[in-house]
Amino acid sequence: MLKRLTMAGALVLGLGAVTAFADPAKVMIPANPGGGWDGAGRHTMAAFAQSKIFTDGASFTNKGGAAGTIGLAEFVRTAKGDDNALLVTGVIMVGGVITNKTPVSLADTTPLLRLTNEYNAIAVPANSPIKTPQDFIAALKADPSALSVGGGSAGGADHVMLALLAKHAGAPVAKINFVSFSGGEILAALGGGKIKAAISGASEFRQFAESGRIRIIAVSGPSRVDGINAPTLKESGIPVEIGNWRGFVGPPGMSEGAKKLWLERFAKLHETPAWKETLKTQGWEDAYLPGDKFNAFLKEEEANWTSALKEVGILK
Amino acid sequence: MTGKRQAEQRDRRSKPWWMGLALAIMGALWLNGARSISSTTNYIGLGPAAIVLAVGLGLTVLGILLILQALRGEFAAVADEAEAPPSHPAFLLALAGVAVPLLTMRWLGFPLTAMLAFALVTHAFGSRRTGLDLVIGFALGSAAWLGFSRLGISLGGFLPLIG
Amino acid sequence: MDILNQLIGGFAVALQPINLFWAFVGCALGTAVGVLPGIGPALTIALLMPVTAQINPASAFIMFAGILYGALYGGSTTSILLNTPGESGSVMTALEGNRMARSGRGAAALATAAIGSFVAGTIGTLALTFLAPAIAELAFVFGPEDYFALMVLSFTSVAVVMGRSLLRGFTALFFGLALGTIGIDTQTGQTRMVFGMLELLDGVSFTVVLVSLFAIGETLYVASRHASAPPAINPLSGGYWMTRQDWARSWKPWLRGSVIGFPIGALPAGGTEIPTFLSYALERRLTPHPEEFGQGAIEGVAGPEAANNAAAAGILVPLLTLGLPSTATAAVLLAAFQNYGLQPGPLLFATNPDLLWGLIASLYIGNLILLVLNLPLVGIWVRLLLIPRQYIYGGIVVFALVGVWGLSTSWIDLALMCGLGLIGYVARVYDFPVAPALIGLILGPQAEIQLRRALAVSQGDWSVLVGTPISASLLAIAALVLTVPPLLAWRRRRAEEAEAQPASAG
Numbered sequence: 001m002l003k004r005l006t007m008a009g010a011l012v013l014g015l016g017a018v019t020a021f022a023d024p025a026k027v028m029i030p031a032n033p034g035g036g037w038d039g040a041g042r043h044t045m046a047a048f049a050q051s052k053i054f055t056d057g058a059s060f061t062n063k064g065g066a067a068g069t070i071g072l073a074e075f076v077r078t079a080k081g082d083d084n085a086l087l088v089t090g091v092i093m094v095g096g097v098i099t100n101k102t103p104v105s106l107a108d109t110t111p112l113l114r115l116t117n118e119y120n121a122i123a124v125p126a127n128s129p130i131k132t133p134q135d136f137i138a139a140l141k142a143d144p145s146a147l148s149v150g151g152g153s154a155g156g157a158d159h160v161m162l163a164l165l166a167k168h169a170g171a172p173v174a175k176i177n178f179v180s181f182s183g184g185e186i187l188a189a190l191g192g193g194k195i196k197a198a199i200s201g202a203s204e205f206r207q208f209a210e211s212g213r214i215r216i217i218a219v220s221g222p223s224r225v226d227g228i229n230a231p232t233l234k235e236s237g238i239p240v241e242i243g244n245w246r247g248f249v250g251p252p253g254m255s256e257g258a259k260k261l262w263l264e265r266f267a268k269l270h271e272t273p274a275w276k277e278t279l280k281t282q283g284w285e286d287a288y289l290p291g292d293k294f295n296a297f298l299k300e301e302e303a304n305w306t307s308a309l310k311e312v313g314i315l316k
Numbered sequence: 317m318t319g320k321r322q323a324e325q326r327d328r329r330s331k332p333w334w335m336g337l338a339l340a341i342m343g344a345l346w347l348n349g350a351r352s353i354s355s356t357t358n359y360i361g362l363g364p365a366a367i368v369l370a371v372g373l374g375l376t377v378l379g380i381l382l383i384l385q386a387l388r389g390e391f392a393a394v395a396d397e398a399e400a401p402p403s404h405p406a407f408l409l410a411l412a413g414v415a416v417p418l419l420t421m422r423w424l425g426f427p428l429t430a431m432l433a434f435a436l437v438t439h440a441f442g443s444r445r446t447g448l449d450l451v452i453g454f455a456l457g458s459a460a461w462l463g464f465s466r467l468g469i470s471l472g473g474f475l476p477l478i479g
Numbered sequence: 480m481d482i483l484n485q486l487i488g489g490f491a492v493a494l495q496p497i498n499l500f501w502a503f504v505g506c507a508l509g510t511a512v513g514v515l516p517g518i519g520p521a522l523t524i525a526l527l528m529p530v531t532a533q534i535n536p537a538s539a540f541i542m543f544a545g546i547l548y549g550a551l552y553g554g555s556t557t558s559i560l561l562n563t564p565g566e567s568g569s570v571m572t573a574l575e576g577n578r579m580a581r582s583g584r585g586a587a588a589l590a591t592a593a594i595g596s597f598v599a600g601t602i603g604t605l606a607l608t609f610l611a612p613a614i615a616e617l618a619f620v621f622g623p624e625d626y627f628a629l630m631v632l633s634f635t636s637v638a639v640v641m642g643r644s645l646l647r648g649f650t651a652l653f654f655g656l657a658l659g660t661i662g663i664d665t666q667t668g669q670t671r672m673v674f675g676m677l678e679l680l681d682g683v684s685f686t687v688v689l690v691s692l693f694a695i696g697e698t699l700y701v702a703s704r705h706a707s708a709p710p711a712i713n714p715l716s717g718g719y720w721m722t723r724q725d726w727a728r729s730w731k732p733w734l735r736g737s738v739i740g741f742p743i744g745a746l747p748a749g750g751t752e753i754p755t756f757l758s759y760a761l762e763r764r765l766t767p768h769p770e771e772f773g774q775g776a777i778e779g780v781a782g783p784e785a786a787n788n789a790a791a792a793g794i795l796v797p798l799l800t801l802g803l804p805s806t807a808t809a810a811v812l813l814a815a816f817q818n819y820g821l822q823p824g825p826l827l828f829a830t831n832p833d834l835l836w837g838l839i840a841s842l843y844i845g846n847l848i849l850l851v852l853n854l855p856l857v858g859i860w861v862r863l864l865l866i867p868r869q870y871i872y873g874g875i876v877v878f879a880l881v882g883v884w885g886l887s888t889s890w891i892d893l894a895l896m897c898g899l900g901l902i903g904y905v906a907r908v909y910d911f912p913v914a915p916a917l918i919g920l921i922l923g924p925q926a927e928i929q930l931r932r933a934l935a936v937s938q939g940d941w942s943v944l945v946g947t948p949i950s951a952s953l954l955a956i957a958a959l960v961l962t963v964p965p966l967l968a969w970r971r972r973r974a975e976e977a978e979a980q981p982a983s984a985g
Contacts, residue, residue: 042810043817057527062810065666066663066664069668070681073677074680074887078886100668102663102670103677153665154666154667155668178935179935180667180932182665185747188618188619188747191618191619194622194623195936207802207822342654345672349671362931364671367660368660374656375653378653382650385646402703403703403704406703410702410703410872413873413876414698417896418897421893429880433876434876437698437869437873441701441702441872443867449869452873456874456877457877464881471881471884471885471888
């Protein structure tokens with residue numbers, strides 16, 4: 001009976017499985033549901049399905065925390081040699097591995113490509129007295145530890161951006177009060193006024209800003225973002241520019257054939273209108289950089305971040 | 317005579333001081349581990365070692381309490397223990413069934429490992445129809461292997477030795 | 480009544496034959512995956528995502544809703560009959576449910592679980608229909624210190640009510656907390672307690688611990704005592720159905736479970752586990768039959784099952800009203816919405832009322848379908864126990880292997896299964912409750928994150944932990960839970976001694 005039970009279950013699912021798809025991609029999202037990486041993984045796979053480039057579907061695993069290094073560790077361990085496994089990655093993970101001195105790193109994976117770039121934004125609760133980037137800098141200068149600022153994990157782009165802002169304000173970096181979140185919880189905490197400000201990807205804030213829960217006071221890119229009524233830090237006289245690129249890597253031991261196949265799929269995806277639409281609705285910048293160029297870029301980023309983290313005093 | 321032996325047995329069983337000792341050792345491990353976690357200054361408030369320290373302390377205290385209770389004879393096994401003494405051969409057979417995947421999973425693959433585990437456990441329960449048990453175990457293992465592979469859940473190669 | 484009109488419109492969508500068909504498919508699939516270990520609703524919905532390209536949004540969401548609720552129904556079945564919960568939400572169901580099944584009352588346990596799920600699912604859906612915007616505000620009220628207090632309350636109430644003594648409960652809890660510290664620290668990324676094994680960097684998997692402590696520990700115990708244990712009881716000796724008394728004892732736990740489950744499920748960091756823990760602890764406190772707890776008390780099945788389902792309705796609140804997913808399942812649903820170019824959130828009620836109200840209406844229908852689907856099956860499921868015992872337990876071990884090996888085909892997981900299975904066995908022999916260990920493992924890391932966040936925001940000022948009315952009252956309740964029972968016991972003992980004293984003296 002137990003056997004019958006297993007078989008019946010397997011059969012029901014098996015039938016569904018065979019008819020609907022053949023070999024789904026296994027996507028590891030190294031963050032909790034509702035954050036930037038979560039969106040990057042899920043929207044990309046959705047665009048694949050929409051544009052009929054890869055229609056076998058995808059299963060997602062969310063494993064958040066520690067700048068994505070926990071997800072990275074699990075991915076390296078469990079997906080070894082799996083040609084259908086992908087890991088969402090980005091600049092935050094590069095910084096996290098360096099800051100935390102994680103025993104596994106992106107060098108253990110098979111880098112595929114950089115796909116998007118996004119600029120950060122600073123947001124505050126709707127009723128906050130901080131209205132402009134200058135207010136923010138002033139608050140930081142007055143008492144950096146009294147200004148609790150939420151963001152992603154330690155050593156990530158958000159953390160470094162706060163450190164750079166503190167440096168600009170002339171406040172000691174060791175005193176900044178950076179509170180780490182993973183996923184969408186940061187929005188509830190900010191909207192409820194549990195933290196005084198938050199730094200995260202501009203797209204993550206957008207919906208809550210539109211509904212009036214929070215206010216975006218600045219974006220960190222070279223130019224303003226469509227649909228977000230906030231100045232850039234640069235035009236406010238604060239020379240801080242931080243990008244947040246995201247991309248995909250394969251597991252250790254991914255076969256050459258599979259690597260090529262996925263790169264071809266991404267190349268095709270990059271040309272489709274469905275993908276352009278996704279970029280637009282998500283507020284992402286196209287940052288397509290595949291294969292060997294991405295490899296070189298990763299090496300460069302690691303060097304850049306090591307010196308940047310040292311400079312702001314996060315890495316010792 | 318038998319009465320005395322039973323009493324002795326009960327006495328031995330009612331003083332499981334080793335459980336408290338194991339717990340206290342675990343606590344010591346955690347306390348020691350907390351020391352080697354480097355603290356960062358980037359965070360105000362609690363660092364990453366604090367909780368490990370607290371858990372280690374808790375385990376150690378609970379372990380000592382367990383030892384004390386056990387030595388005072390206040391810590392007994394479940395009520396039906398006295399009426400149903402454990403059968404050591406059966407226990408070891410079942411344990412072998414649980415442990416056998418450690419040896420065989422990598423090179424015999426899931427279906428054969430499931431077959432062995434199934435047969436060992438059924439034997440622990442007194443089944444002596446080895447052939448039938450092996451067949452059922454293999455069928456169960458293969459069915460699970462097939463079904464779950466379909467779902468994209470990898471259970472390894474069917475027979476890794478052959479490839 | 481604007482909401483009523485819209486709901487009626489929603490029923491018009493959900494009751495179309497094609498949508499009823501998809502609801503049925505979803506419920507059946509959901510029940511099937513709930514029974515299988517290691518496969519949850521999130522994975523199933525994710526695998527079915529490609530169908531969103533083929534069928535219209537209303538049908539797809541109606542099917543997904545069926546899967547979501549169906550998985551909860553299926554999950555209770557293995558917990559009750561085989562003492563092998565497949566997911567964290569059904570751990571508490573196994574405690575009393577399996578004892579009931581062993582004494583021949585499996586049918587009643589399954590029935591109270593199914594009806595309780597139906598009642599709570601319906602109440603949860605009603606609350607979702609009428610209270611969603613108000614409940615969603617809770618997300619902004621709860622801060623880190625409040626979450627921390629909620630988790631402390633879960634810890635203490637469960638450690639206190641479970642097992643024969645406080646010492647046993649807390650030992651199990653701290654064992655789980657210790658397992659929870661293994662791996663990379665989520666906030667600073669420091670490696671903790673991995674003993675040099677890279678395989679442990681991502682922590683000890685909950686599934687491994689769940690399967691080992693419950694299924695493997697149970698198998699070892701029964702195997703070692705099968706010769707002397709009484710022969711198997713006829714699984715139907717307690718009757719095919721719930722008795723009048725069962726009904727009388729079930730309905731209040733159903734309602735209480737729903738009331739606990741829905742709001743906690745609606746919190747962004749609430750989840751479906753905490754309500755089941757709290758509901759179990761509460762029922763154990765309130766029951767007029769405390770002696771039956773641990774031996775198969777029906778309240779202990781009815782409450783947690785109801786809480787589980789109400790919480791499942793609760794997780795839809797932040798998703799639909801704020802666009803904020805709080806669980807993996809909710810994240811998959813969010814992705815499905817976005818596949819159709821829809822953004823859940825405050826605007827969705829205005830822009831796509833048909834779809835949304837169709838989805839809500841289908842939750843009512845799905846619940847009903849599940850009840851109709853599952854109640855007749857109760858009699859069949861119970862007959863599972865008629866299989867010779869050696870095959871049941873052989874099958875459980877193979878089942879467990881699927882769950883553990885299928886996670887990541889890791890040898891360390893198999894070794895953990897073996898070691899934790901032995902610990903589960905020892906716990907069984909010396910009457911340690913295993914549920915607090917699982918609770919420590921699930922909630923420990925979360926509690927740590929919230930505590931550290933709270934202290935970071937307050938710049939290390941510990942008084943923040945009692946700084947809000949919510950956190951102060953939750954912690955006060957936790958303190959009462961911890962101190963009152965031992966005090967009462969002490970007073971009772973003293974009273975008895977005082978009575979005994981003169982008698983012996985005289």
